[in-house]
Amino acid sequence: MDSNRLRSTLARPIALFASWLIGASAYAGDVERGRYLVEALTACDNCHTPRGVSGYDLANRFSGGAQTFSDKTYIVRGSNISPDRETGVGGWTDEELRAAIVDGVSREGRLAPVMPSDSYKPLTASDLDAIIAFLRSARPIRAPLQTPQRRNGEWAPHPMPGAATAFDDASLADKNTRGLYVASLARCMSCHAEEIDGAPDYRDRLGSGGKIFRNAAGVVVASNITSHAVKGVGAWSDDELKRAITEGVSRDGAPLRPPMSTLSKAHFSKLSRDDLDALIAWIRTIPPKE
Structure with missing residues (x-):
């Protein structure tokens, strides 16, 4: 075998191995980005x-x-989204998972509106793929669908203003755009906007609070986070807002009540510094409302 042919023969497996390493590294990066999105935001x-x-x-x-969600048109529990092929989503294609996440449509049809697909619509293509990669990396667990499960009736999505379609990665370089992106994925306004007929009123009551929660802590009303200096958080410092979001502690040092305290500790405490700064900057743009 001549020397040129020998070099070519040896180079082929090396190139394939290098290609595999690059692919594995990119996949690992996707999984870690997906982990962050799932654990800190969605x-x-x-x-x-x-x-x-x-x-x-x-x-x-x-x-x-185990939690049951119910309304006039549905009674459901969160389904098995582990990669188990029989009882989870291991047999679903990426396209089917994308449709469930951002369109609220499963293999069997429309998901109940408690699935916050409208908040996930701005997901960039790369972030959506990263979430799917992370879900696929989880341990498959056999767990048949729990009862009760009932879905019927029609509903329309209610995406946040400016966040009705997928963002592109380049747009997130803008701080306010990134803040809107974070706020939508974290579903901030699904709590901090008053509801009309079970849907948040983003047009007139964005950020004004008023949604009522009944849980072990009693009756909890979501607070006003508009820039109003008295009724809202206009007089709060950035550090006070960050503490409320990531630690579940109010301006006066009192602990916030669930669900905010729960979400703060389990999820929002993991927000990156840049995402947290962007979220605060965007919250500051919400017009004052009483």
């Missing part, structure tokens, strides 16, 4: 992971939640 565990005494039961992560 909070998939909140509905799709069972809870123990000390919080999420991560040994059974994504196998389905």
Whole structure:
């Protein structure tokens, strides 16, 4: 064998190995980005992971939640989104998972509106793929769909203003755009906007609070986070806002009540500094409302 042919023969497996390393590295990066998105922002565990005494039961992560969600047209529990092929989403294609996440449509049809697909619509293509990569990296857990499950009726999505379609990666370089992106994925305004007929009123009551929660802490009303100096958070410092978001502590040092305190500790505490700064900057742009 001549020397040129020998070099070519040896180079081929080396090139293939290098290509595999690059691919594996890119996939690992996708998984870690997906982990961040799920754990800091989209909070998939909140509905799709069972809870123990000390919080999420991560040994059974994504196998389905125990909480029941109900309204006039549905009674559902968070489904198994682990990669189990029989009872989870292991047999779903990436396209089917994308449709469920951002369009609220599963293999069996329309998901219940408690699935916050309208908040996930701005996901960039790369971030959506990263979430799917992370879900596929989880341990498959056999856990059949829990009852009750009932879905019927029609509903329309209610995306946040300016966040009705996918963003591109380049647009996130703008701080306010990034803040809107973070706020939508974290579903800030699904709590901090008054509701009309079960849907947030983004047009007139964006950020004004008023949504009522009934939980173990009693009756909790979401607060006003507009820039109003008295009724809202206009007089709060950036550090005070950051503490409320990531630690669940109010301006006066009092602990916030669930669901904000729960989300703060389990998810928003993991926000990156840049995402947190962008979110604060965007919150500052919300016009004052009483």
